[in-house]
Amino acid sequence: MTYPTEGHPALLRGGDVIIIGGGLVGLATGAALAARGADVSIVADHNAGEASRAAAGMLAPSVERAEGPAHAFALAARDLYPSYIEALAEVTGTIVSLNREGILELMFDEQQAHGKRSTLASLGGQWLTPEELHALEPAIGTAVGAVLHPGDGAVDNVALLRVLREMVEATSSVTIIHDRVTSIDLENERPWVELASGRTMIASKLVLAAGAWSPGVDGLPRSIPIEPVRGQMMSLGATPVRHVTYAGDGYVVPRSSSLTVVGSTMEHVGFSTGTTPEGMRTLAEVAKRVSPTLGDARPLERWSGLRPVTPDLLPILGRDPDYPTLLYACGHSRNGILLGPLTGECVAALASGETPSLDLSPFSVERFEGSRVTIK
Numbered sequence: 001m002t003y004p005t006e007g008h009p010a011l012l013r014g015g016d017v018i019i020i021g022g023g024l025v026g027l028a029t030g031a032a033l034a035a036r037g038a039d040v041s042i043v044a045d046h047n048a049g050e051a052s053r054a055a056a057g058m059l060a061p062s063v064e065r066a067e068g069p070a071h072a073f074a075l076a077a078r079d080l081y082p083s084y085i086e087a088l089a090e091v092t093g094t095i096v097s098l099n100r101e102g103i104l105e106l107m108f109d110e111q112q113a114h115g116k117r118s119t120l121a122s123l124g125g126q127w128l129t130p131e132e133l134h135a136l137e138p139a140i141g142t143a144v145g146a147v148l149h150p151g152d153g154a155v156d157n158v159a160l161l162r163v164l165r166e167m168v169e170a171t172s173s174v175t176i177i178h179d180r181v182t183s184i185d186l187e188n189e190r191p192w193v194e195l196a197s198g199r200t201m202i203a204s205k206l207v208l209a210a211g212a213w214s215p216g217v218d219g220l221p222r223s224i225p226i227e228p229v230r231g232q233m234m235s236l237g238a239t240p241v242r243h244v245t246y247a248g249d250g251y252v253v254p255r256s257s258s259l260t261v262v263g264s265t266m267e268h269v270g271f272s273t274g275t276t277p278e279g280m281r282t283l284a285e286v287a288k289r290v291s292p293t294l295g296d297a298r299p300l301e302r303w304s305g306l307r308p309v310t311p312d313l314l315p316i317l318g319r320d321p322d323y324p325t326l327l328y329a330c331g332h333s334r335n336g337i338l339l340g341p342l343t344g345e346c347v348a349a350l351a352s353g354e355t356p357s358l359d360l361s362p363f364s365v366e367r368f369e370g371s372r373v374t375i376k
């Protein structure tokens, strides 16, 4: 490939690190790199169905449970949130709302409840009888009991994304470029990036943080198994329930004093976005199952987003084994809001030549090597 030489108007300096993608993961990584003194460019395209804005914002490592070091990473990600929000507030003056009331998991039949109760001791949840549940959340409808997962909760991901973007935009060592990376070239000592606008960028390192679109960047040294999985969402104009509450095939998340978010479907429909009457019916049933008051609440908005889903639902984090100038920060599947800020810290540490504070080995891209896997 021939590239413009230094000084050519089509050649942009990318600084120390170019981040591909301006969702929560890209922005959190950019902010963490800037805090380490790096010069960063974030190339941020806009696509319908971007996950970070569409998400429910749950911080649910106990319900969406991983195993071993991946679970330890998820708990650490959840527990980073209070200080992360506080640090953001110190810089921007805006406090992003964080709910750490715990998450309720409702049980609707005795057999399911019995199975759950027998594993509770090892999972760290607390069993609530129907009476205890009613005392905690009087607006919740009929259930045979519930598990309370203390410590879990939710963040207002829409506000988080806005505040983080504002902070990054105001940081002099970060440049946001509204463009699309079409291809990368890792063969030189310093990697090159080509943009849809025809410009070329060069930097010392690249971070791939393009969510569900990550596999579509040309020039990646390996195929990465990330598939878009659509989730439909709706919001309702009432908040009778204070806790994030799971009810079988969906959940409700109180977001403000008069808005509850209801989610979500898991649909393998490629990059198609939008909502369907069937999807909305499913969500309305979830809301009603949690609370009759929610069932009667006024529908406000409906939308959908594309989760970047890997076969084992864990993200891909860390250096490429053959091209260490490329770092992966993608494939966060159902838990990218939970994992985003800690991902940013760990990937920024790696890119700066430090050892990340947590074990990233469960997330290595090499775990998919040679195995043909089916996306769940």
Ligand SMILES: Cc1cc2nc3c(=O)[nH]c(=O)nc-3n(C[C@H](O)[C@H](O)[C@H](O)COP(=O)(O)OP(=O)(O)OC[C@H]3O[C@@H](n4cnc5c(N)ncnc54)[C@H](O)[C@@H]3O)c2cc1C
Binding pocket: 020, 021, 022, 023, 024, 025, 026, 043, 044, 045, 046, 047, 049, 050, 051, 052, 053, 054, 055, 056, 057, 058, 059, 060, 179, 180, 181, 182, 209, 210, 211, 212, 213, 214, 217, 230, 231, 232, 233, 263, 264, 304, 305, 306, 307, 308, 329, 330, 331, 332, 333, 334, 335, 336, 337, 338, 339
């Ligand atoms: C309906 C729904 C509900 C969810 N609920 C939760 C939840 O409750 N809790 C939780 O933890 N997680 C949840 N998730 C998952 C979470 O939203 C994602 O894992 C996370 O947002 C992924 O962040 P990201 O930055 O990698 O991707 P995205 O937010 O999708 O951002 C990727 C960005 O990269 C840009 N891009 C793509 N290609 C290029 C390119 N070539 N060049 C430049 N830019 C590019 C895209 O336009 C986009 O802006 C949910 C997701 C959905 C869809």
